[in-house]
Amino acid sequence: MNKHTFFIILISIILLPFWDGNAQEKITHPKNEFRGVWIATVANIDWPKINTDSVTKQKADFIEILETYKKMNYNAVIVQIRSSGEAFYPTELAPWSRYLTGKEGKAPTPFYDPLEWMITEAHARGFEFHAWLNPYRATMDIKTENLSPKHDFNRHRNWMIKYGQSGKEKFYYDPGLPEVQSHLTKVVEEVVQNYDIDAIHFDDYFYPYREVGQTFNDKSSFAKYGNGLKLEEWRRANVDTLVKRVSHTIKDCKPWVQFGISPFGVWRNKSVDPKGSDTESGQTNYDDLYADPMTWMEYKWIDYLVPQLYWSMEHPKASYSKLLKWWAENSKNTAIYIGNGTYKINNDSDKRWNNPMEIPNQIDITRTYKNVQGNAFFSAKWFLNKHQNVTKIIMENQYKYPALPYAVPNLKQIVIDSPAISTFENTTTKSIFSFKYPLNSKVRYIMVYRAKRTSKIDINDPSQIIDKITLTQKCEDLITVTILTPKENEHSSYAFTYVDFYGNESTPTLVN
Template sequence: MKNYKYSALFITFVIFSFLNLNAQELVKHPKTEFRGVWIATVVNIDWPKTSSDSVDKQKADYIEILDTYQKLNFNAVIVQIRSVGDAFYPTKLAPWSKYLTGKEGKAPVPYYDPLEWMITEAHRRGFEFHAWMNPYRATMNYNTAALSPDHDFFKYPEWMIKYGGKYYYNPALPEVQKHLLTIVDEVVQNYDIDAMHFDDYFYPYKVAGEKFNDTASYEKYGKGMSIDDWRRDNVNTFVKDVSVSIKKSKPWVQFGISPFGVWRNKSVDPRGSDTEAGQTNYDDLYADPIAWMDNKWIDYLVPQLYWSMDHPKASYSKLLKWWSENSNNTAIYIGNGTYKINADSDKRWNNPLEIPNQIDITRSYKNVQGNAYFSAKGFVNKNQKVTKLLSENQYKYPALPPVVPAAVKNIVIVPAASNLVMDPISIRFDVQRPLYSKIRYVVVYAAPFGSAIDSSNPSQIVEKVAYEFNSDTTQIIIPSYKMDINTTCAITFIDYYGNESQATIVDLKQ
């Protein structure tokens, strides 16, 4: 316990040492904050736990993840639905994933649509659902005999580049970009997702002694640019096209990317961060998040700062400050590496306060609106010292996800309660969804007995209830113990963009 107290004092010193014009007063319990978790399906990292799991076990394990993070007051899940040219949903554009059924191209038995089901269960628990795709990675190894005949490796072999133990789609080919855009469009149009999400895999991380052989494409499409600028332009073109397509189809669906944590090192660019990263977004992955922000092609960034606070080559604290100072037009959340807790050569990760301290310093920057954690298994029946600290401190109360900058607007409609029923166990009433509106949730607030209801106070959030996809009415059920013998509560609407309406007081005595 003495060590914990010392660490807490130390982090206070660090936070105030880094405060500058971009910082603000630390809010202990923010009402609005992104709290997301990545659920990785590739090689069964998080879910399904094995590729041979039955459908019933798959569903039970997914719900366990949701319930774990709901209890920790998280509000978003980032679920990997395409990792290696495959799919976790029925489509003619890619085979079923082997990580779902054990064999690529094999459908689930008994049949169900995992993506539709996962979205529904996430919304029922108040989560945003971010559909995560790896657009360019085609395989995890060279064992092509294990691929389905319907995999793009066999259908379009001219699209593939062999590199570093894997096959990749060639980002330079217009037909590849068109195909990948069609894949994104299909998911956006057919599923009730809240966001489309890409991670850090654009051009592959460089492998010593190997060449990414896109020479022929460069000679054909290079247009006089250097090969590095040309590669960045290929990525930028795809990011722009995805953005335009999403907003044309469903303007409320966000487009987010979680790039590698270092844009460029200061040693090669004075605008870069004070880091010594071996690879960077701009110079090695040919990804330029600064350009994406400047051109308003994305709604949010989640730079992956998977290092400890004081890492000598890539300090979380320094990189957090850099991203805050360089944010533009875009929501910024920080990616945190919970997979390193008690499992990394950097022994700072053995301190249960590392993640809580990272949250605290993140909250001290006004241009950063939350965190996401890689990956889900980090807190499912693991690292209980850390989760206990979070549940008693940083994540003691719920929070609503931020509205991304381009989607902020006023909701003029307000909810109304009807069909009120009270008994010793619960309070129940209905809330009609307004006609021709994009309302996703009703939030219920209640104050401790004797206190006024304050919908800006996250400690007063008692329920967040989703409308079922095809229903115009939702029933609110509040356990009586949550009301503390109060005779009123308040309700608000949350629209598909995340905007919250003004509160309506509900008189429970009527």
């Protein structure tokens, strides 16, 4: 077929019926589903593999993680960029991480910005990039001689509280100090302003987990700022204040950037509170970590929650199945994804984890709850050339086809632009489309769908997804998309959609 300008054989744009992201259908292969993986940098759990690796090896290892999870049809990476009072990016607010260069405060050589590079590589492969920060953990030990002069321990010693069993102590930021809350909010604001991230992500470390015989000594800040509250109420109020401030800061800066938190899996036990879950957890969010996800959801301070349900489905004290049901029934105003513990496969006293179907079954049961929209897995290294029997099951069944994350409830909107084709060229081996650059929508990706020659195009069928192409910064008025067309797809139908920065998908442009 000859090249045509401003002409194609057939283009039709159709309106999709309204789709409620909170109402996931019970289907074998959902078109929309969050599939995330945590990439932990603290103590070099996942990346870099060794803190003295060369920049070349760091990059190769990170790309290996991305390629592995792209092949498994995941669509989001949650990358730890601040595990304590250090950073994986250049900033005056913290020193370079020792887990990146072997020495705190030492920049990479040759110099590069790991965060900017990771975001670019993740987006190029169709992943959302969630920047994961630990706000309150200041150090991983008390060997202060190893800290950079730029570390907050040396700059603001009065912010620090030592806590933990002998030999395992750490320093924590005092959550009760207004200046600490302002500083941590500023850390988040800088990341949101300077980087093209999709989300800011906090995990379960708020006030530290309770340890026998240990007291978190915040008496001074409580005496000064307690304002007549009980200690427990005041601590929860401190966490709420930070979550609220961070939320407003993110949205004021870039309203499309999500704010997500992955709390410990148990809010409260039913034995303590009738609204709690049927569990016997030794610690809980509300009573021990002073974190109250129910309040965060109530006031819409967060876009998503990923409760960490790192137990087997039939665990006697904290059952995955029971906790999944509890979170599904108690969620409101926010997306809910479930955190799954792949690190426990063949590696736990609970022998249920020796069953290769444990994680696949957890995915399946998660899908039966309409207002739970996916899963995230801790952590990346456990499916990286490991547990191949489990990954094979998932790739052939649960994650056989790609999926798009839903736009979270607070970010749903109509994408005004649809792909407008300017030119179309077809050869025996490829089809080349060019599109006018969207004028009215901030677009992240263009989705490409293809139906076999005898099938009808259906963008709700994930088996028809063939590509998710990142739109780079606008440098010209046209976007060119090249699609290889093997002979069996020579007379196929195509559909193209835009996905905006909020995660919303446009109406499709159909091409026969």
